[in-house]
Amino acid sequence: MTILHHDIEIRFAAEDAGTFSGAANAYGTVDSYNTVFMPGAFAASLTEHRAAGTMPMMLLQHSPSVVIGAWLDIREAPSGLFVRGRLDLTSPSGRKAHAMMKAGELGGLSVGFRRRLTDTLADGTVAIRQADLIEISPVRRPSNPGARVTDVRSATAGPAGLVNHIRRAAAIIGGKHA
Template identity: 35%
Template structure:
């Protein structure tokens, strides 16, 4: 007796092209995070310059876990908005493939910075304003300390952001 239930099996893991690109703002200047800290404009400049002079890079990690690198940041720069990052999830890293699937489904979109404070001061409301930090890593995270730190360029319309996510998903399925 036939139950009407159909099953299809494609086999294998989801396919991700080498160099699946992600981008967004890992930090936004002038916005208090959930701990009350604010990153001031220019806070990353000296650290980025030191890294470049040594030929070193900021690491791309999964959930701030140093044992779980998932890709490389090809571009990290400060602009008027904050710390912009663009990088690639690496095909040969199983966790990167999982991250790509989660990003494509919209389950993960947070970015978060790992750093050491070099110089900070209190503002008029008693909040810590980070004036200089040593940037170690930028992670893909489920819950960023700064909710506005997300994949996708800030300032685009929600429709543009949705279109970018759809395009990224199609590229990952590629």
Template identity: 40%
Template sequence: MKTKGFELQVKDLSEEGIFEGYGSVFGVRDSYNESVEPGAFVASLAKHRREGTMPLMLWQHDPWTPIGVWEELAEDGKGLWVKGLLLSGVQKSDEVRIMLKNKAIRGLSIGYREVDTKPAENGGPRKLVEVDLLEVSIVSFPANRRANVETVKSERMDEFARRLRDGDPMPIKDFEDILREAGVPKSMAVAIASHGYAKAIRSESEGEKANDQALRFLQMLKTD
């Protein structure tokens, strides 16, 4: 089995330990003078789906130290997108969560077997055309600094949407925190929460309309 690492930059981590990002970025030359080609994971991911399996989530490629589960993996135009869950109550997983939260760890790394490659040409990198993906690890030292976690799912967003639908809106400060987690600047988050949102939850006559608008705004934040 070979490994290939990428930089991991965590903006936030949900209390449940859920995060999203990229385990691989296409077309980027790494420190091994290799690059991963678009489509390299398609066959392997299809095989996992057929067999009802997922690549393992390991700590530092150690097969004796699983720390969570990968819930979703897919190729897109950028690379291999992954969504994972660190398992609460597993000692190493709890330690990793603390390190990720404080940005003490910087890397993701894939473990794979080569299936098809192209040799380096004209000074370019060796190309990985197809790989059999076995695991994706959280590691200390990445080989490539271009892949990173771009969004981290906060379960508070789902709770916020549910409470709006149920007519039990969150306190203003909690909504402000959710906006900050989604990347909204502090001054704008304060203004939105303390003016627009506060007015909406106080207004019984416009409550349903305001809730619909808030839900649409929240959905926009989650999908950007």
């Protein structure tokens, strides 16, 4: 009988607990309000936030009384507005939002904004060319179908989480990728 010995290293990234990312708005996509955000719609507002050292609020379902975390990074790309945030896992609302995201029940994102510059397209759709970004909320049903949470992180949940990591490591070492 041959006994194989393997060194394994398990790392727990507590600083990643509660972080998530996604597309807060998909540019060029008509939403349920018959509006479409154009590329660069939030550029001026983001520049103003950076200059002031602020970020838009993170609210649960646009509820102004339920702040659930903070945005770590917000950036525009030609296809949309992309975000990375951290839920406040020390608050009941933040923990609930995290659990709902992990379960797929809170998989959308939605922007709270004030219009600056708009025009109406030939088909009646309102094109938003410039807007003040006030808040971004994780929501159950996003107005913009392309506004989705794409990744949710969590810390290992005590002994049960450690056991799960050990089982996965054992399966990998044994050639059975879990």
